[in-house]
Amino acid sequence: ALAFLARPRAARVPLKGRHVLITGGSSGIGLAMATAAAREGARVSILARNLARLEEARAAIQRESGRGDVGVLAADVRDADAVARALREAGPVDVLVCNHGVFAPEELERQDMEEIKWMVDINLMGTFHLIKAALPAMKARTRETRLPGSIAIMSSQAGQVGIYGYTAYSASKFALRGLGEALQHEVITDNIHVSLIFPPDTETPGLEEEHKRRPELTNIIAGSSGGMKANDVAKKALDGIKSGKFIVPCNFEGAMLAVATAGLSPQSSPVMAFLEVIGSGLMRFAALCFQWNWFSTIESYYAKNKKRE
Numbered sequence: 001a002l003a004f005l006a007r008p009r010a011a012r013v014p015l016k017g018r019h020v021l022i023t024g025g026s027s028g029i030g031l032a033m034a035t036a037a038a039r040e041g042a043r044v045s046i047l048a049r050n051l052a053r054l055e056e057a058r059a060a061i062q063r064e065s066g067r068g069d070v071g072v073l074a075a076d077v078r079d080a081d082a083v084a085r086a087l088r089e090a091g092p093v094d095v096l097v098c099n100h101g102v103f104a105p106e107e108l109e110r111q112d113m114e115e116i117k118w119m120v121d122i123n124l125m126g127t128f129h130l131i132k133a134a135l136p137a138m139k140a141r142t143r144e145t146r147l148p149g150s151i152a153i154m155s156s157q158a159g160q161v162g163i164y165g166y167t168a169y170s171a172s173k174f175a176l177r178g179l180g181e182a183l184q185h186e187v188i189t190d191n192i193h194v195s196l197i198f199p200p201d202t203e204t205p206g207l208e209e210e211h212k213r214r215p216e217l218t219n220i221i222a223g224s225s226g227g228m229k230a231n232d233v234a235k236k237a238l239d240g241i242k243s244g245k246f247i248v249p250c251n252f253e254g255a256m257l258a259v260a261t262a263g264l265s266p267q268s269s270p271v272m273a274f275l276e277v278i279g280s281g282l283m284r285f286a287a288l289c290f291q292w293n294w295f296s297t298i299e300s301y302y303a304k305n306k307k308r309e
């Protein structure tokens with residue numbers, strides 16, 4: 001029965017010979033995805049703000065993949081006109097990877113409104129700008145090539161569960177899930193598959209910066225999920241995209257989180273649908289255990305540091 005119910009129908013999204021555009025492709029997870037996609041024979045374009053870093057990334061991708069045709073696009077995703085211009089320059093996209101993102105962890109009460117807006121503008125509004133700019137030509141492409149297209153969105157495990165120190169970041173990443181679920185309804189008849197990717201802490205230049213200011217409690221709670229290397233996240237992400245998966249977990253804890261937070265999300269795999277139906281009660285129990293542990297940690301941390309508060 002679940003094989004009949006699981007929707008949308010599973011799809012194969014090939015990468016070879018197709019145009020894959022990756023934002024934030026000059027660093028970390030985005031750079032690892034760009035390199036892996038180029039190795040699989042995709043024509044890759046990377047978009048970010050800093051042109052010098054884009055050029056460096058292009059050289060690295062060319063070196064590692066042996067492909068010459070790597071496009072670079074300098075634009076700030078907050079600037080809708082710049083994004084539209086960049087996408088016109090890049091040409092029609094088959095696979096759009098909205099991976100750009102910023103994270104500045106801090107308790108809401110301490111964080112400036114300016115920094116909160118900065119995260120929401122880049123992580124959420126930037127993704128709207130990209131999808132709006134890419135979609136018309138993407139639809140024409142899937143019609144023309146009769147091959148499925150993909151819109152992949154980089155969330156985070158902090159976009160599946162709210163974490164201490166991540167009020168703004170988690171909000172921006174949870175929002176992407178709403179965007180993605182609704183968008184999948186709107187683009188399924190254009191043969192476009194939406195994927196949401198949920199990595200844990202991943203070794204990247206971004207994480208290194210984040211560690212300089214991340215509250216101790218954020219470190220502890222985020223440590224509940226095993227850290228990963230950018231290349232391994234990139235592989236999981238591309239495998240998810242290629243098989244048209246809607247929810248793409250990256251590690252074991254991520255697989256548990258996917259079941260615990262399955263909600264009303266699309267599910268094309270009957271096997272996963274089955275695991276969700278039988279596993280959700282057990283995963284809810286596991287989730288309660290994790291929350292028990294996190295609240296105990298927070299309460300004892302605050303009790304110990306009372307004098308400083």
Ligand SMILES: NC(=O)C1=CN([C@@H]2O[C@H](COP(=O)(O)OP(=O)(O)OC[C@H]3O[C@@H](n4cnc5c(N)ncnc54)[C@H](OP(=O)(O)O)[C@@H]3O)[C@@H](O)[C@H]2O)C=CC1
Binds near residue numbers: 030154
């Ligand atoms: N690393 C981690 O622990 C995790 C990361 N993620 C998510 O994965 C994604 C990538 O993270 P990571 O690889 O660590 O990031 P990095 O900080 O290493 O790289 C970020 C990339 O995004 C680009 N970027 C940032 N702001 C903008 C902007 N306004 N316009 C266009 N491009 C921009 C940067 O280039 P430039 O500065 O030149 O614009 C850079 O290429 C993010 O969405 C992040 O939230 C999710 C879970 C864990």
Ligand SMILES: CCCCCCCCCCCCCCCC(=O)[C@@H](N)CO
Binds near residue numbers: 202224
């Ligand atoms: C049902 C059972 C649940 C099991 C496990 C739960 C583990 C949750 C851990 C959440 C980790 C969040 C890391 C965010 C990383 C990130 O996005 C930043 N580095 C910024 O980029």
